[in-house]
Structures are given as structure tokens and as C-alpha cells.
Amino acid sequence: QKVGIDAGGSLIKIAFQERDVMHYKKYPIGELESAFSWLKAVAPNVMAALTGGKAHIVQEKFFPNGTIVPEFQATCEGVRLFLLEEGKKTPDPYIIVNVGTGTSWHLVDGESYERILGSGVGGGTFMGLGTILTNESGFQHLTEMAVKGQKENLDLLVKDIYESDEPPINGDLTAANFAKGLNVKHSGADRMAALTNMIAETIMLLTVQAAAIHQVKQIVFIGSSLIGNPFLTESLETYMKMLGLQSMFLKNGEYCGAVGALLSI
Ligand code: ATP
Ligand code: MG
Secondary structure: OOOEEEEEOOEEEEEEOOOEEEEEEEHHHHHHHHHHHHHHHHHOEEEEEEOOOHHHHHHHOOOOOEEOOHHHHHHHHHHHHHHHHHHOOOOOEEEEEEOOEEEEHHHHHHHHHEEEEOOOHHHHHHHHHHHHHHHHOHHHHHHHHHOOOOOOOOOEEEHHHHHOOOOOOOOOEEEEEEOOOOOOOOOHHHHHHHHHHHHHHHHHHHHHHHHHHHOOOEEEOOOOOOOHHHHHHHHHHHHHHOOOEEEOOOOHHHHHHHHHHHHHO
């Protein structure tokens, strides 16, 4: 029995392999004890591969014989396997965008991979700034608010500036995020929609430039921030289409790191 564990900034992702079946689970990073007690109970001699920023802490406390796998290697190997399993012709070269607590970009070409970019705007921003803006909390709750909101009540669009004049670029593009401030009446849901859109736009702008520099057309999105977050994923999908890039959202994509780590033992 083998287990791959990806202990990131927000969540612990566990891929537990029992014969040929893979089981997936995730826990908040503050719940290490409950995350591993069941595992230790069902598989006391399990072989563990650990990755992510908190891999060493998990090794020290729970799996002293566990193998540490570098995070970027685990992520890219996991994505490669998931693409194969989904029967998708591996679209080399491609860029992986991992929307975790922060966001990382990896360029994959054949056997080689390289981390090319990072941004502090990611799922942690969604949670932290989302709570500050709305006084509400909980990932699922905030995602539900975002779906119900109207970002136009906060975002200033190009057409708002040009009013009745013909704008030189698409009038529906954002001229300035949140710029309407308190000029327009808005709700917490509207703030969540504007925040989610700002995160999606930031990721889109960095992705399109990375794709141009490296001449890549195929983008693979992973990370727990996208799971059950339809407004963020649909915004990203729309923006990628608008820019002529192909996007793919992997099923169980948030477990790429855990599965990639597991592959190396
Ligand atoms: P990093 O890779 O940046 O160190 P991580 O591996 O912990 O962090 P992910 O698990 O990919 O990152 O994504 C974390 C994000 O997922 C959170 O910031 C939040 O936006 C979102 N998320 C999804 N489900 C939950 C949940 N149940 N509890 C908390 N956050 C969640
Ligand atoms: Mg991570």
C-alpha cells in the first residue's frame, strides 16, 4: 500500500493506493491529526511519498520513513499521468497553471518541465480578501456568493468610460477593477463576483503572456481553488477562448501533486 501526500499552504491532499484503486481525500492543513489517524489505522505500514511546502512537517510528525518529492516535479508528473489516463493526446508543449493558495505556472515539453512564473494572487486571496470584503467565510459559501453577484456593480468597464462613444477596444473589457467603489449600491455577492473576476483576469493576463513567450497554445488548469468554484472556472475558460488558447480542467486535478509524489515510490 502506498500513499502520496501533498501538504500545501491551505489543504492536505491524500492519494491512497489500495491494490489498483486510488482513493482521494483532502483536509484543511490545520487538521493533520484527523487526516492521518484513519490512514495509520487502515494501513499502519503504508509507504508514504510527501510533497508540498509542509512535507517536512508531515514527515517529522507522521511518516519518519516517508520519501520527500520536490513539489514541482510531483505536480508535473501527476498532470502527465492524469492526461494519459483521460486518454487525451498529451498536447506538448503545454503550460500548467496551478491555482493553489498562490498560483504557479509550469512549462512542460516532452520529458522536461520548468516553473516559469508565480503570483501571490490565488485561492488564498479568494479566501482572505473575500472574507475581508464580505464578513462571510468558508470556501463553498464564498463561491456561492460569487455566482449570485454582479461584478458590473463594482468594476468600471471600458464602455462606462466611453459612454455613447465607440470604444477603440471591446467595451465589455474591464477598465478598472472595483473602481466604482461606493458610487454604485452593491452587495457582498457583488464584491465576491468582482474579486473572483479580478483573480481570473490576473491569472489570464499572466497566462497569455507566458503562452506567447513560450509559444504554447494549450493550458492545463489544476488546484483546489477551482473545485466547486464555477464562477472562477467559467471566467478562466471564457478568457482563454477569447485569447485563442485551449484550456483543460483536469478531473481530480487538485490531486496532481499527491499522485505525482506517489509515482516516485
Ligand atoms: P500551495 O500549493 O499554494 O502551497 P495548496 O496546495 O494548499 O497551496 P490548493 O489545495 O491547490 O493549494 O488550493 C487551496 C485553495 O483551495 C484555497 O486557498 C481555497 O481557495 C480553495 N479551497 C477549496 N476547497 C477548500 C476547502 N474545503 N477549504 C479551504 N479552502 C478550499
Ligand atoms: Mg499546492
